[in-house]
Amino acid sequence: MDIEIYIDQIEKYAAGEMAADESAAFEKELASNEELRQAYRLYRLSGEVVEVSVEDDLRNTLKNWSEADQSGQKMAGGAKVVSMNRRLYALAAAASVLLLVGFFSWNFARQNYSNAALAEAFHEAPQALAFRGNGATEVLDFEKGLSAFEQKNYAEAIKILEAVPTDNSRYYEAQLFIGNSHFELKNYHEAAAVFQKLIASGDVRFLEKSEWALLLSRLAERGPGDSEFLDLFDKIRNDEGHSFHSDAAALEQQLNSFWKKIAG
Numbered sequence: 001m002d003i004e005i006y007i008d009q010i011e012k013y014a015a016g017e018m019a020a021d022e023s024a025a026f027e028k029e030l031a032s033n034e035e036l037r038q039a040y041r042l043y044r045l046s047g048e049v050v051e052v053s054v055e056d057d058l059r060n061t062l063k064n065w066s067e068a069d070q071s072g073q074k075m076a077g078g079a080k081v082v083s084m085n086r087r088l089y090a091l092a093a094a095a096s097v098l099l100l101v102g103f104f105s106w107n108f109a110r111q112n113y114s115n116a117a118l119a120e121a122f123h124e125a126p127q128a129l130a131f132r133g134n135g136a137t138e139v140l141d142f143e144k145g146l147s148a149f150e151q152k153n154y155a156e157a158i159k160i161l162e163a164v165p166t167d168n169s170r171y172y173e174a175q176l177f178i179g180n181s182h183f184e185l186k187n188y189h190e191a192a193a194v195f196q197k198l199i200a201s202g203d204v205r206f207l208e209k210s211e212w213a214l215l216l217s218r219l220a221e222r223g224p225g226d227s228e229f230l231d232l233f234d235k236i237r238n239d240e241g242h243s244f245h246s247d248a249a250a251l252e253q254q255l256n257s258f259w260k261k262i263a264g
């Protein structure tokens with residue numbers, strides 16, 4: 001039996017490179033040839049394993065078996081080489097274990113290393129400034145919204161803080177908490193719009209916090225290939241004096257990590 005032909009046929013069929021008559025003939029043989037069916041099942045199983053090298057190992061293993069079968073090699077004591085069926089079952093069991101490990105690895109990576117997961121991991125809720133307003137009403141308006149934010153009632157915080165007027169001395173601070181409330185609600189597009197406004201305001205108290213929050217919002221919404229994300233990322237990681245310089249370096253490591261490659 002020439003297993004090498006099976007491998008070539010299976011790969012060609014799986015890739016959709018067979019002509020219609022070839023494909024029909026292959027499927028007909030697949031229905032009647034048990035060993036071909038086993039080889040095809042194992043090929044498909046190996047293709048689902050996370051590590052690409054598993055498929056390469058399978059191909060090499062099948063080639064080695066082909067050479068052993070064709071040359072009629074004997075094991076010590078005169079015993080025949082183990083049958084194709086038994087070897088396929090053994091390798092299928094090993095591949096099944098790898099597939100299970102691969103699934104849990106992918107699930108772990110997706111939960112912890114997706115763009116949104118990384119953005120949320122590197123996000124920190126802001127702290128209110130120690131600040132005295134020009135009047136009791138001015139302070140009270142902001143404090144109500146801050147209280148809702150601290151209680152994680154983000155929708156309510158947005159509603160209250162959006163009522164803070166532009167002439168309120170805590171207006172931009174209110175905007176910072178509005179943006180972060182949107183972020184916590186996973187409204188990344190709305191959050192980004194608020195942080196852009198804060199950056200444009202020129203208020204140095206909130207500039208670096210807004211740049212970092214905007215970077216994370218773009219990462220979660222658009223991914224690390226987004227131009228605005230990349231511009232901010234380069235600016236922060238190349239500025240040693242930036243408050244979030246070390247965070248940018250840590251984020252870069254995570255973006256280049258093995259787990260991030262699995263998460264995509």
